[in-house]
Amino acid sequence: xxxxxxxxxxxxxxxxxxxxxxxxxxxxxxxxxxxxxxxxxxxxxxxxxxxxxxxxxxxxxxxxxxxxxxxxxxxxxxxxxxxxxxxxxxxxxxxxxxxxxxxxxxxxxxxxxxxxxxxxxxxxxxxxxxxxxxxxxxxxxxxxxxxxxxxxxxxxxxxxxxxxxxxxxxxxxxxxxxxxxxxxxxxxxxxxxxxxxxxxxxxxxxxxxxxxxxxxxxxxxxxxxxxxxxxxxxxxxx
Amino acid sequence: xxxxxxxxxxxxxxxxxxxxxxxxxxxxxxxxxxxxxxxxxxxxxxxxxxxxxxxxxxxxxxxxxxxxxxxxxxxxxxxxxxxxxxxxxxxxxxxxxxxxxxxxxxxxxxxxxxxxxxxxxxxxxxxxxxxxxxxxxxxxxxxxxxxxxxxxxxxxxxxxxxxxxxxxxxxxxxxxxxxxxxxxxxxxxxxxxxxxxxxxxxxxxxxxxxxxxxxxxxxxxxxxxxxxxxxxxxxxxxxxxxxxxxxxxxxxxxxxxxxxxxxxxxxxxxxxxxxxxxxxxxxxxxxxxxxxxxxxxxxxxxxxxxxxx
Numbered sequence: 001x002x003x004x005x006x007x008x009x010x011x012x013x014x015x016x017x018x019x020x021x022x023x024x025x026x027x028x029x030x031x032x033x034x035x036x037x038x039x040x041x042x043x044x045x046x047x048x049x050x051x052x053x054x055x056x057x058x059x060x061x062x063x064x065x066x067x068x069x070x071x072x073x074x075x076x077x078x079x080x081x082x083x084x085x086x087x088x089x090x091x092x093x094x095x096x097x098x099x100x101x102x103x104x105x106x107x108x109x110x111x112x113x114x115x116x117x118x119x120x121x122x123x124x125x126x127x128x129x130x131x132x133x134x135x136x137x138x139x140x141x142x143x144x145x146x147x148x149x150x151x152x153x154x155x156x157x158x159x160x161x162x163x164x165x166x167x168x169x170x171x172x173x174x175x176x177x178x179x180x181x182x183x184x185x186x187x188x189x190x191x192x193x194x195x196x197x198x199x200x201x202x203x204x205x206x207x208x209x210x211x212x213x214x215x216x217x218x219x220x221x222x223x224x225x226x227x228x229x230x231x232x233x234x235x236x237x238x
Numbered sequence: 239x240x241x242x243x244x245x246x247x248x249x250x251x252x253x254x255x256x257x258x259x260x261x262x263x264x265x266x267x268x269x270x271x272x273x274x275x276x277x278x279x280x281x282x283x284x285x286x287x288x289x290x291x292x293x294x295x296x297x298x299x300x301x302x303x304x305x306x307x308x309x310x311x312x313x314x315x316x317x318x319x320x321x322x323x324x325x326x327x328x329x330x331x332x333x334x335x336x337x338x339x340x341x342x343x344x345x346x347x348x349x350x351x352x353x354x355x356x357x358x359x360x361x362x363x364x365x366x367x368x369x370x371x372x373x374x375x376x377x378x379x380x381x382x383x384x385x386x387x388x389x390x391x392x393x394x395x396x397x398x399x400x401x402x403x404x405x406x407x408x409x410x411x412x413x414x415x416x417x418x419x420x421x422x423x424x425x426x427x428x429x430x431x432x433x434x435x436x437x438x439x440x441x442x443x444x445x446x447x448x449x450x451x452x453x454x455x456x457x458x459x460x461x462x463x464x465x466x467x468x469x470x471x472x473x474x475x476x477x478x479x480x481x482x483x484x485x486x487x488x489x490x491x492x493x494x495x496x497x498x499x500x501x502x503x504x505x506x507x508x509x510x511x512x513x514x515x516x517x518x519x520x521x522x523x524x525x526x527x528x529x530x531x532x533x534x535x536x537x538x539x540x541x542x543x544x545x546x547x
Contacts, residue, residue: 006340010326017328078324082385085286086341087314235290237283 003088004096011100028062046123052133064165067148068158076156094229105141129207136204139217146224153231239264245294254280256447267419269434270427272444278427286318317391323382327371342389360384376407396426445543471500474524
């Protein structure tokens, strides 16, 4: 376990050793902050609804930038060869890489806590709904990260890694959109609705954290981390 | 210590290794020699479990490396420097070596002791706080070697440790490898013969995925014909009369002529240089150069790795 923690620390350090980490956090905070402030001051709503509504789209561009280099850069520079020569199982390396991106997500989220603190001071929001929103955001973000890491493990090119991740997340997001679902037979539509990030996130945003939503996100995370471990343990390098 | 049996590795249609077998005993310093693309890197990558072989078996201390449960135990015994010494560019030398040390399971109490040990051994003291991206090729290679040594492994595998270095750096790394070889089993790959000859107690020559020669550098030279010698002559002007006269000297096997150079194959025991010199001077052909060369590792290498077609 110590070795996995060593990897987590190393990955986080390298995230914040480059300007990219700071840029990602700043972009996230500026855009999410602006969306909130707009609804708060212009429409006078003491809720975080507009903030959370934006998250699936904002995460779609921010989190792939965090995961894009995770494996790709190691493959490109060849350091993956050193990494794989260490006496640690592939599964642990995959989990460590996931955890490091998760901690990054956590850091981003923690910075936004100023928003609920401000609302609570100025008005009387529904705290349960806000808490549910934050829990939902962590699960949603973790799912995006798991997809991003898997994509990163199949290419040496960070840009490709970023773009493909965005596309896959977008597909997972859009398949729950009613505009798309209405054009499909009902069986396909219900599958699409079930698989969509949007459906489950919206249901959490209403303030109800149901087991099925949590299980959905956990399954997505495990599925893509499994694919990631599979890609790595196939040893199909070069 | 390491036993490789009938190792085959295919990438699609391309066969990188085609039935490689050998056995290494503890303490050997083995050079794997071969032209580019011969399969050296593939072989080393299989030994460190970075790649899986298509068929065949590798055991380290009688443990099969294809067993996932044993793999980690085996990996801990090996220090590995991949080709080109890939490093995390944004770390300093010390940060990187501490990271590797921890990944190799060194406890926090011991890590600084081990760190200063490898830093001294690999001559990295003045660069220990430098960011890796600022290092010269020579220091990068040293950092890579230090990384392979930090956990005091039994086996050290170095893929082309001296490629891309200037002559001075090369000698330094060569001395470092000799030093390491005193206490550990070392496998290194190279396509530079002098390198291998200077550092290795045993040489495996590999070509097109097959081992074509195996032995000490001296043995291989002998196999290539230690009793044979070539005499290289350069004269001012060459005439057919001269060649005829040289041909009849006892001990001349055959004569090759390239412009005004003559190459004579002969035996080592039988020194015919005096005779040749006398004839050339008497016939007034203007002797410019006369050298006898014994067949060396380079000739063996070139002969063994020549394309057949």
